[in-house]
Amino acid sequence: DAKTTQPTSMDCAEGRAANLPCNHSTISGNEYVYWYRQIHSQGPQYIIHGLKNNETNEMASLIITEDRKSSTLILPHATLRDTAVYYCIVRVGDYKLSFGAGTTVTVRA
């Protein structure tokens, strides 16, 4: 699977949008971009995934650049409960998930 690069940490104000970047410059044409998060002491939580088109669900939006070399996860109205480590991975068919260091997002009141 292609490697991803994410910032180590970021802060966000409660109620504001949080934009989490991810670089995946070596992504293959058939690899999907997935986002998970892990709140302290809990199991990883699936957020969203996409291939080429932008995607939106009840949790977040995923914006993938046209060349697919990077993407941005958007949490539209961050709450304190969104404080977590966010993982961006690219994969196709590989069932052995592994996460990198991720981005530690701290939402502040």
Add this chain to the structure above:
Amino acid sequence: GAGVSQSPSNKVTEKGKDVELRCDPISGHTALYWYRQRLGQGLEFLIYFQGNSAPDKSGLPSDRFSAERTGESVSTLTIQRTQQEDSAVYLCASSLGVIYRTDTQYFGPGTRLTVL
């Protein structure tokens, strides 16, 4: 709908004892996975089930670890003669099945195992 559930949520045991960890996957999910996560570490793959069969047991650390799945539903991970290095959070995930290219894994809350 109901997500993946695991029990117990916490387990404290003495070195040398056996433990059983249970996972109830999302209904209809044919694939089930066990992972281990040590404190501050990443995910460590243990085993994958498709239906009741385990085509990939490559991540089981030793023969003290075993797992089974019955009725294409519940799975049990058993650790015999526990050691202190077995202390970790054991995570279960399930998915529709690996035949799907976008096979999304959904995780349970985990079982925190502490071996004294």
